[in-house]
Every structure is written in structure tokens, then in C-alpha cells.
Amino acid sequence: MKQHLSVDDNILSSKKKLCNFVKNSTAAGLLFLTIFSSCKKSDVGNPQSGDQSLSNSKTQVNFERNTNPSLSKPITIGYYPSWTEGWLNEDGKSAFTTLPTAVTHVFFAFAKPNLKYVKGSYNISTANTGLECYQATEGGQMLKRAVGILKQRGITVILSLGGETYWRAPENFNDINYQQIKDFVDDIGFGGIDWDFEPNGSFSESGNAANVAYLTRFITESRKLMPKSAGYIIATAPVGSGAIGGLNNDDAASPFAYSKRNTVTGEPDTYLYSATDGTKSISLFGFSSTGAMIPVIKSAGDKLDIIAYQAYNIGAAPNRKLMYDSYAYYANIYGFQLAHGTHVPNEPWGPYFEHTPQFEADLAKYIHDGGSQSRAGKNDGIMIWNLALLSAKGTNYTGVTYLNVAKKVLNGQSTSAALANAFDYKNEVPVIPTDPTNPTNPTNPGTGGCGIAAYNAANPYPTPGTKVYYNSKIFKNKWYVNPNEVPEANQWGPWEFVENCAK
Structure with a gap:
């Protein structure tokens, strides 16, 4: 989920220095910024002249609507690390089951993509599933009950597959049993799955042909067994710049095509690789992973319900709305919803960008209003890593607090009112169902x-x-x-x- 990077600011100050650095560096963690082909290309030069519309002029494809009612309202998604949940008390209360309803969806992280599960066994051992919660004999039943409690409280729990850790072994790519994933989802009561695909632990190689094919297949094959008509949610959490045109993956028809980078940002290519410059945003066009989701969306976008792109650990670019708008262009064509990924401070890389409470509120307002692609009323929202984190900035904000602010604004409150009442979720008294023997319908x-x-x-x-x-x-x-x-x-x-x- 996190991308640990260590980059000298001076190295990124110019294209020439970056290319020389890339050629000589052997540090795997720096692959995120490798722009292999760019070292051979010349600068485009000055920004293009003339106005270019950022509106969506492409024809919408036919797509099936998901029947899951949780998608009929603005979404606020939080990652919940399974390793923070150790035991479920007899009364059904834990930090997990008492999450405030400011959260509409939980990405429960992380399961192995090649998890092993026998239907009806409720064996959720880390060795079999990758999850690190409830490691007792009755752990599967505990998880089933916890997910059932949250479902009854109006919070949909989605199983997140992969993350930073579980995509490092080749067998995790190729030894995937989609039926066993579905059986696990059905037994526990998850609302669906999230493909958190970070090949080799980062996004630097996510746009190459092999990894594009992998993610496309993951989405397509899982959708065959978990159809929209049955309410299964299929999500993915790609890189934030994944729908912006790049050198490796581009779309000339998009208003965010690589050739339009200067017009879109109003910035020259001098800053194309200045990812740590907090005054310029053109660097979003310069990553090796830029555009990585474009071919995936074109092949399987109609099979997705949510793209919760990770708009963090992606440098200092101040115009984060650009990432929302670029994905929104495709969302209007293929019918999925969007959740703009944010991060409780501090980000692991740098940090070069801070998601402040004010930023979160302003971003939610922009999404509520529909952005440049006119998506008002499409129930897009915000995602955060992660619900259990406490801000390092002394604000007492956690991931929940951020989502509480976001949800208020997404549902029409002013940013000032949302910020003034950021902590009112603490007054919420979760009603825990009294029947632990029937977690799929725990209120009866x-x-x-x-x-x-x-x-x-x-x-x-x-x-x-x-x-x-x-x-x-x-x-x-x-x-x-x-x-x-x-x-x-x-x-x-x-x-x-x-x-x-x-x-």
C-alpha cells in the first residue's frame, strides 16, 4: 500500500540529472521514478498555445449497473489493517466493529491474492489467507461475525487482495484460484474484493505490458464469478497518475493526454521530472507509472465498480484535482465510481505533500461539485490510508476524522461546517446486535x-x-x-x- 522511496531533491531538479541517476542507480526502491524511455527523448519545449477543452466528448460504453445499495450514495472508504484486530469480545465490540458510520466502506487489508480457502472451513490462518486477524481456532467465525455486525450498521467490508507485501512472489501472480476467493468472500460476508496490485511492492512497473495484462485478467476473471447483478463489488486501488497520459501509456483522445500536459498544467517541461517541487504539477505526467491504468480501463473498465486510486506518495504536485479529473474522464465512459485516495500525515515518501484537514474538505467539495468532467451526483468520494493512523501533525485527526469531514462535504455540508464538527462522530454510540450466532443477520x-x-x-x-x-x-x-x-x-x-x- 505504501511506497517507500528515498530520492535526493537535487537529483530531481532537472531531467538531465534524473536520467543520469536512473542509469547508475541500483536501488530497487527508486524504481518508482524511473522514466526509462524519457532519457532518450528531447524536451517538448514551451507550453502549447490555444484553448483545449477538458470536457468529456467520448461516447459512453454500455455497462451494467451494480445492484449493491452501498453504491447509491457518496463513498468514503478506509483501509483497515487486519493486523490491528486481534480478538472479538463476547459483546461483539472491538475497534473494528465500532467504526463510526462516517465510513461507508472498509478495505480489509491484506489477503494473499493466491489465498487458500476451503468453503465452510472458516480457516483464516495467515498461512492460508494472508490475513493477520483473529488467529485463533474460531477466528473465521469471529471475522464473519464482525463483518456481519458492520454490514448491519450500514458499513460494507471489502476484502483487499495484495498490497505492498503480497505481490513480491511470482506464485502470487499466477497461482490465483478465483473460486476460492469467492468462497471466502461468501462465507465471511464480504461485499466484494479490492485488487490492490503493486507489482514487486510499488507502482513503478505497473504500466508495463505484462502487469497491465495481469490486472486486466484479475478483474475480468473475478467478475465472471462475482457478477454485478448479485451485488458483488469489484474495486482496484491503482496509482494516482494512472489515468493521466504518459510516455509508456497514453490516450490521444483524453483531455489529459501526454501531448496536452503543458496546456493542462500551464507549466513547461523544465519541471516534468521535478517531483519534489511543491509549486509544479506537471511531474504527474512524468512517472513511469503514469497512464498505467489507461489500457486496463479500456479492457476491463466496465467490469469495475470502484477505482480508489492512491493519490499519495506521488511527490509534491499541488494540483491533486488533476488526478480526479483524469480518472473522471474514463468513469463517465465506463460507469465506475471514484474514490480519491488520501493519506493521514505523514506520507512515507518524503513527505512531500501533506493532506491537511482543509485540503480534505476542499477536495471533497470539488468532488461533490463534479470536477471538470461534470460528475456531480455520481456518488464519487474519498479513500484514506488508513483508519487506524493518527496524524503526525498534532491535529488529533485519525483516518476516521478525515473521512467524517469528507462525508459531510460529499453530502452537501459546507467545508467550514464539516471542519467545525470534525470530531462529532465520537458522540455516536454503535448499536451492536445481540445475537452472535447469526452474524449474517445479527439483528434477528x-x-x-x-x-x-x-x-x-x-x-x-x-x-x-x-x-x-x-x-x-x-x-x-x-x-x-x-x-x-x-x-x-x-x-x-x-x-x-x-x-x-x-x-
């Missing part, structure tokens, strides 16, 4: 008593601490309970008396 306690579901002899009870109502009493299980192991049947059995209960 059946015909039990005292808010506890009635014991059902046909059901197993895999999670210790699960309460049931039986014979005017409340019991909880001490360990895994098989079907037909009735409370009170055996004093040494799996059920422990809790209290009497008159309905």
Missing part, C-alpha cells in the same frame, strides 16, 4: 428471551462465549458445541449457566 435474535436468541439444536455454536436462551435460562458455551448438544443435558457438557431469564 429469533424467539429467545432477554434479547438472546433461542437455542437451536440444528446449529453448531463454534464461538466460545455465545449466549443462548433455553428453558427460561441463559447459557453460554465454553467451547465448540456440535448440533444437538442441548444445555442442561450434561453437567460436564459444553454449556455454562449464566442467569435465569423470564421472557
Whole structure:
């Protein structure tokens, strides 16, 4: 998810210096800024003259609408690292399940792209799935319950595949079992998947032909098994400059084509590779990964529901709206929604850009108004890495706080009002469903008593601490309970008396 880069500001001060540096450098972490072909090309020169429209004039393709109701409102997406969730208490409360409803979608990170899962097993061990949460025997049932609680509270949890770590091994590219991914999604109750594709741990090579083909295949094959008509969400989280025209991938028809870079930015090519210059934005056209999503979108854009592009760790360019507008051009053609990726300060690279609360509010307003591509009312939104981070700037903002501000503005509040009430989500009291035995519909306690579901002899009870109502009493299980192991049947059995209960 993060791109760790270490670049000398002086090296990036001119194209000539950068090209010489690239030729001599062997540091893998610097590949993000390699512009191999650019070392052989001459500068274009002065900005182009004349007005060029930034409107979307391309014909819209036919695409299927997703039936998932969570996409019918502006989206606020936060990454939630699985390694921060260790245990789910008997009462169903944890930092994960009590997330405020300022968050509409969670990218639960990260699972292995080549995860191994047997349907019905609920085995979510790190060795099998890559997830690092709930590493107990009953961990799968805990995760199912947690995802079910959030779903009932109006928050859709999406399984994020890959990230920075899990794309470093060749088998993770080629040994992908899409049916097992779907089985895992179905068993746990995830709303869909997010392809967080960072080949070899960064975006520097994401635009080469092989990696374009990989991501296209991931999206296409998973969509075959998880159709829009059934409400499955398929998202991807590419590089922020992925829809801007670059040297390696371009689209002459786009108002953000490489040939239009000077007109779009009003800046000369002198700054094309000055990625750490906080006064210029033309550097967004100069990365090796610039344009990486253009061929993917043209091949599989109609199969996507959300592109949550990572508009961070991408240098100091001040005009971040350019990234939204460039993706918006294609969103109008192919029908997906957008979430502009932001980062709780500080970014790992540099940091060269700070996502301040004011920036977040202003960006949300720009998206609410539709940007240059007239997308008002299309329910685009904001993504953040990550919900658990605390700002290093002393603002007490977390990822949740940022999304709370964004959601208010995306839904029509003024930026000043949103910022003034940035922390009001702390007054929200999450209502946790009382039935832990049915996490896919946790608000239905059946015909039990005292808010506890009635014991059902046909059901197993895999999670210790699960309460049931039986014979005017409340019991909880001490360990895994098989079907037909009735409370009170055996004093040494799996059920422990809790209290009497008159309905």
C-alpha cells in the first residue's frame, strides 16, 4: 500500500540529472521514478498555445449497473489493517466493529491474492489467507461475525487482495484460484474484493505490458464469478497518475493526454521530472507509472465498480484535482465510481505533500461539485490510508476524522461546517446486535428471551462465549458445541449457566 522511496531533491531538479541517476542507480526502491524511455527523448519545449477543452466528448460504453445499495450514495472508504484486530469480545465490540458510520466502506487489508480457502472451513490462518486477524481456532467465525455486525450498521467490508507485501512472489501472480476467493468472500460476508496490485511492492512497473495484462485478467476473471447483478463489488486501488497520459501509456483522445500536459498544467517541461517541487504539477505526467491504468480501463473498465486510486506518495504536485479529473474522464465512459485516495500525515515518501484537514474538505467539495468532467451526483468520494493512523501533525485527526469531514462535504455540508464538527462522530454510540450466532443477520435474535436468541439444536455454536436462551435460562458455551448438544443435558457438557431469564 505504501511506497517507500528515498530520492535526493537535487537529483530531481532537472531531467538531465534524473536520467543520469536512473542509469547508475541500483536501488530497487527508486524504481518508482524511473522514466526509462524519457532519457532518450528531447524536451517538448514551451507550453502549447490555444484553448483545449477538458470536457468529456467520448461516447459512453454500455455497462451494467451494480445492484449493491452501498453504491447509491457518496463513498468514503478506509483501509483497515487486519493486523490491528486481534480478538472479538463476547459483546461483539472491538475497534473494528465500532467504526463510526462516517465510513461507508472498509478495505480489509491484506489477503494473499493466491489465498487458500476451503468453503465452510472458516480457516483464516495467515498461512492460508494472508490475513493477520483473529488467529485463533474460531477466528473465521469471529471475522464473519464482525463483518456481519458492520454490514448491519450500514458499513460494507471489502476484502483487499495484495498490497505492498503480497505481490513480491511470482506464485502470487499466477497461482490465483478465483473460486476460492469467492468462497471466502461468501462465507465471511464480504461485499466484494479490492485488487490492490503493486507489482514487486510499488507502482513503478505497473504500466508495463505484462502487469497491465495481469490486472486486466484479475478483474475480468473475478467478475465472471462475482457478477454485478448479485451485488458483488469489484474495486482496484491503482496509482494516482494512472489515468493521466504518459510516455509508456497514453490516450490521444483524453483531455489529459501526454501531448496536452503543458496546456493542462500551464507549466513547461523544465519541471516534468521535478517531483519534489511543491509549486509544479506537471511531474504527474512524468512517472513511469503514469497512464498505467489507461489500457486496463479500456479492457476491463466496465467490469469495475470502484477505482480508489492512491493519490499519495506521488511527490509534491499541488494540483491533486488533476488526478480526479483524469480518472473522471474514463468513469463517465465506463460507469465506475471514484474514490480519491488520501493519506493521514505523514506520507512515507518524503513527505512531500501533506493532506491537511482543509485540503480534505476542499477536495471533497470539488468532488461533490463534479470536477471538470461534470460528475456531480455520481456518488464519487474519498479513500484514506488508513483508519487506524493518527496524524503526525498534532491535529488529533485519525483516518476516521478525515473521512467524517469528507462525508459531510460529499453530502452537501459546507467545508467550514464539516471542519467545525470534525470530531462529532465520537458522540455516536454503535448499536451492536445481540445475537452472535447469526452474524449474517445479527439483528434477528429469533424467539429467545432477554434479547438472546433461542437455542437451536440444528446449529453448531463454534464461538466460545455465545449466549443462548433455553428453558427460561441463559447459557453460554465454553467451547465448540456440535448440533444437538442441548444445555442442561450434561453437567460436564459444553454449556455454562449464566442467569435465569423470564421472557
